[in-house]
Amino acid sequence: MKVLILAAGRSKRMNPIKDKNFLNFLGKPLIKWQLEMLKEAGLDDVILVGGKHNLDDLIDLTQTLKMDIEVVEQKDLNKGMCGAILAAKDKINKEEVLIFSSNDVVDKSAFELIQDAAARGDADSYILGKKVVEYFPGGYLEVNEKGLIRRIVEKPAPGTEPGDMVNLVIHLHKNSEGLITALESVKSKKDDLYEVALDNLIKSGMKMKAVSYEGFWQPIKYPWHIHKIFRYLFDKSNKGIGRFTDIADDATIKGEVIIGNYVRIFEGAVVNGPVYVGDYSVIANNALVRNCHIGQDCVIGYCSEIARSYLGNDVWSHTNYIGDSVIGNNVSFGAGSVTGNLRLDEYNVLFKYGNEKIDTGLKKFGLVCGDNVRIGVNTSFMPGVKIGSDSFIGAGVVIGKDVPENSYARGKFELKISKNRSTADKSDREELKKKL
């Protein structure tokens, strides 16, 4: 069986974080985690559909893996899943095909379940339905008493869901030829060509079965999903401390941690798991790192607290608070700069996407910062703002709105200078010093 991985999306909602497929988790890009999981589930004949923006990276990656992977380019990204499958038509070569979107992170058991269902041979296609306990704004599977899908209902209003199974893009089609024929002729004015084609196939008598899945599922669509993915991948990885580390006697390491090679941890630092620290990173004096992903070559400087955040590689902090934030690669924070992560009114943090303000659903959410950013001292970021890649942010400013990529943003300060009429008396200091 072929596995077709849809990896051509441009990750626009993740901006300023780049292609989610190549976001590193625990030292490995997400797409590699996905491919390895497929292999573990016995699926190693893969067609990887990329876009122009990540094709080379995908090809490079596949060289390093012992799997049978073909990379295909989807030229017209506007045609979504339909376009991706048609782009891979020749590679599918009329074989059975399992379609999987790299936008979803699931447990290996999801693939085992759908393969087991298909082995029973009682339908033409199998669609994974994730059981939800509360409303989710996605497509729901309307299923009859025999488990056959009547139709896929896109984003029903809350309370009108036709069941508790959300359509998860893990679709196994035994008759790929029929699917492709349907896709080649389907028409829709919306971004749902693939779903309409499935509907058409159902109407024409094709049997599609829902396969109920109750395991882990996390779409990775917005930056605040990153930490959840980190936690999932962390939890299923081996814990421990690498080689050639240098950890001060009075540093504290507690909870579950994965600490890479050549990591240095200085006096008074606290690493409070779950925490991942990549190779060559430094956790300096009195720093506190808790529930975090710290990439490699990072320096978490003196008296910095990093909490519930994802940091890429080469991030340097220095007496900062970075909370509930997502920080790309090659970023520096000047001393005293702080990511606000809680609104004064404690409402959910909003996140601007295009002209929309999206409710993150989170009371606590901080900064999203792209790659190659330098931040001055004593600067403050309001909850949910984004700093575009390749930007410099000046000292002492309050960043209350998004900064586009390749910007130099600084404050406008007016200083009044007059003659000093007082003197700096030090006579009380002896007394003050005694009280210390």
Place this chain on the structure above:
Amino acid sequence: MKVLILAAGRSKRMNPIKDKNFLNFLGKPLIKWQLEMLKEAGLDDVILVGGKHNLDDLIDLTQTLKMDIEVVEQKDLNKGMCGAILAAKDKINKEEVLIFSSNDVVDKSAFELIQDAAARGDADSYILGKKVVEYFPGGYLEVNEKGLIRRIVEKPAPGTEPGDMVNLVIHLHKNSEGLITALESVKSKKDDLYEVALDNLIKSGMKMKAVSYEGFWQPIKYPWHIHKIFRYLFDKSNKGIGRFTDIADDATIKGEVIIGNYVRIFEGAVVNGPVYVGDYSVIANNALVRNCHIGQDCVIGYCSEIARSYLGNDVWSHTNYIGDSVIGNNVSFGAGSVTGNLRLDEYNVLFKYGNEKIDTGLKKFGLVCGDNVRIGVNTSFMPGVKIGSDSFIGAGVVIGKDVPENSYARGKFELKISKNRSTADKSDREELKKKL
């Protein structure tokens, strides 16, 4: 003997701190401390005079105490002590009465002294005179060679004091009927009806004796008196650490401390007594708390220093310096916010009351913050400013003047954004990291 407690004052000078009677010290409101002390001094037949604003609270409180307390409302608060006594006329019921203002905190011995003096029976009234060693801006007792009071001199100019005894409102009147008659007919255009009535009684031949007191006395009038009251009550309380606490091995606790139940103290924290920490509070990593009252359910966050301050309940700090400050209940400080507590010129800190600027007499005095306040990150408070209750203070601002209650105060920031013409080079980092 009846004890009449004057507790109807509106604590205007304490603003934004509410009714001082219900300010909690070591988990107990001040008025309760006062009542318990009276009971220990053998005085448990009490009339508590409140005002409309605190009557219900006073009544609620008395339910919980095993004392014989009647609560009376003083309707016209402008009539001061005179009005309070007349409001309680029926309850006094012509018995001996000891009048005590809840504005003063004194040692139990003050009450024992005045009862002992009255037991000797050589006068009609007894007035406690606090011996002072330096000028105090209050009423002084002018006393003859037999210890009898000639008159009370209100706020004499410094150097013209008629002795060293200040009139402390612990007054024992054997003939309450005579006092009440005098109060009912007294006239004055100033806020001194009670004192004028006493003067009239002296002139008409009533014998009033001064009882000299050398123990602790601290009026609680302005917010900077709160810490002194804390220290007095702390010193006379049992020290120790409560039950179900969780204190990290490498946290430091030194000096005298009272730490409540369920308190958690994290790695690297230092609690340097005298310190009180209420139940369920958390002292997080590397925090330093010294010479402080920390109420219950507080979180003193990572790398916060709290020094010589009073914090009510539910105060959350996070990488802050809070020095010589008074903070109400349910207050949060964003990371990096700081209370300035020393003027640059090191003059005494001034405190605005109405249109006046009052010299606190203190080189070091910080912020006075009411209840239900949220403060953003990296904000600075100038020494002696007040933040009214139910207010939000934005990020990155300098608060140099009082903020009224129920305000939203934030800065006006101008950001210049231009195209970034530099790149964030990371080539030197390897070298820099070696030097860490």
Place this chain on the structure above:
Amino acid sequence: MKVLILAAGRSKRMNPIKDKNFLNFLGKPLIKWQLEMLKEAGLDDVILVGGKHNLDDLIDLTQTLKMDIEVVEQKDLNKGMCGAILAAKDKINKEEVLIFSSNDVVDKSAFELIQDAAARGDADSYILGKKVVEYFPGGYLEVNEKGLIRRIVEKPAPGTEPGDMVNLVIHLHKNSEGLITALESVKSKKDDLYEVALDNLIKSGMKMKAVSYEGFWQPIKYPWHIHKIFRYLFDKSNKGIGRFTDIADDATIKGEVIIGNYVRIFEGAVVNGPVYVGDYSVIANNALVRNCHIGQDCVIGYCSEIARSYLGNDVWSHTNYIGDSVIGNNVSFGAGSVTGNLRLDEYNVLFKYGNEKIDTGLKKFGLVCGDNVRIGVNTSFMPGVKIGSDSFIGAGVVIGKDVPENSYARGKFELKISKNRSTADKSDREELKKKL
């Protein structure tokens, strides 16, 4: 032999740091270090040429030393070295003279080398030539095959140097009478009377020999030279910890340190040598001091990091980052104030001298602060700025340009205050507290 020390310079390039001769290193003024070193090299017959601004201090100093020192005033400072030597003419009294500028710090061996060379008696004058491996913007010695100097080439363009020996002002003249005669008649429109006189002497047949020196040499001209001088003097001093110190058990002291008497070091502090700490100074909780000179009576407050900096006496920090900086005497930093020490673009830091911007040659360089300065809370200093002595700097400002001495510099803040329409809800706190 007489040693003539040129110490009349006004240290203008060091501004706002005052007379470099009296800058204290390890508790001792630089000029004293120089004089002691001369004595160790067998040179204790000294003429010290000062200016009006430091004459009294020089005289006071010489009283305390067991050396034969005469202090002479140079009236016309514009005449430079020539003026200095002529001012000392009578004291030189036609003896051999070794001229040494107190602007240069060298190893004792420099003086031994030049004395040894002179002992061989093969020339009239001996000039120390410091061997350099890369271009230095100073005077180069053009030397013939016999080691005799042809001329001194002032600041040749890079690549046109006549050799690898830079003229270091350690000049031994056997015939001081001849030198003085030459100086008395020399003429130049530039600030090079002495050098022209030497040239004239060479032309008239006087033999001057270059003495090659490969030891330590550091001119002290700009503030960033101070740390290098500190490191040199530190390295050659005895290490250890003084008497009557009070060092907490869980403080960390590592690397080479010189810690004075009565120093107190609190819990969690880290002193990471090379570090000098003067008498009576305090390193408070969780502070980090690394590669620093901390004068006496300093307080390095809670959670302060002081790195690669020189602090004079009576400097108080409190939750600051002071990096790569030079701080005078009697200076206080408010909590949260930070010295930026790295440009966002990571170019070399520039330093303003007059109307020029001088490249410090350093990626990392912070603040230069004079004496008697008070700095508010949460203030930010941009790399390379100077704060003049006797100045106050307000809270929450960004100091991006030099502040002249005796200034009061503060920000202009606009605060918007409106009615607060939200409430400070504390209902989620129980949940948040559990996660701590």
